[in-house]
Amino acid sequence: MTVLEVVDKLKELGGKLPLSSSDKSDIEVIYHEVFGRTFIRTSCSDCYRDAVIEMYSYLKKYGKMKEKSNYALKNGVLLQAGFGSGEMYTNDNLTDEAAERFLAGNPKGIVFFALTPSDWEERVEKRKNPVTALDETLVLELVKAFQVEGATVKIVKEAFKTYQVDGKKVTVKLLDAHIKKAQSLLEPEQEAADNGVAREMVE
Numbered sequence: 001m002t003v004l005e006v007v008d009k010l011k012e013l014g015g016k017l018p019l020s021s022s023d024k025s026d027i028e029v030i031y032h033e034v035f036g037r038t039f040i041r042t043s044c045s046d047c048y049r050d051a052v053i054e055m056y057s058y059l060k061k062y063g064k065m066k067e068k069s070n071y072a073l074k075n076g077v078l079l080q081a082g083f084g085s086g087e088m089y090t091n092d093n094l095t096d097e098a099a100e101r102f103l104a105g106n107p108k109g110i111v112f113f114a115l116t117p118s119d120w121e122e123r124v125e126k127r128k129n130p131v132t133a134l135d136e137t138l139v140l141e142l143v144k145a146f147q148v149e150g151a152t153v154k155i156v157k158e159a160f161k162t163y164q165v166d167g168k169k170v171t172v173k174l175l176d177a178h179i180k181k182a183q184s185l186l187e188p189e190q191e192a193a194d195n196g197v198a199r200e201m202v203e
Helices: 003-014 021-035 047-062 096-105 107-112 120-128 136-147 153-160 172-202
Strands: 113-115
Touching (some): 003 047, 096 107, 107 113, 136 172
């Protein structure tokens, strides 16, 4: 259903009294379409009518269905993006990115969520430590540096600490990632060299 069709259907449902079981089923389906989460029936006799109003107000305000999120907050929770931040989230505007950014800084805040994906911890970890694209030129330069006789990680680190990637001085963390990659490329070479020495000794 398009947004306009949903709005028309909600107008029709809003004018019905009482709601039939078929109307209630429609509301549950539409609720999932609009908010991407299951409608939870409460003991309140007006919960279906409240859901119609909630959906109608949301669609009039945003003009689109909610971006589907794998996270849902508990009823009444207002999530603040960070200490002192004016960025607030409810189930209306919560996205995976916002939930995972919040949890990356506040893992204990998981108690505020009614719904989370099974791999939420892994997702949050990726947000905290995004995979950095390595600069091939720097990796090759490091490989050459390690091939110099007597080169150690400490010496190489010192030599490359002012190296620039995309016009910015390389950070310690980024340099460490490049050194690790360079060392992994050197391992097969070292193995081959060691095997060669071993063969010579046997001969």
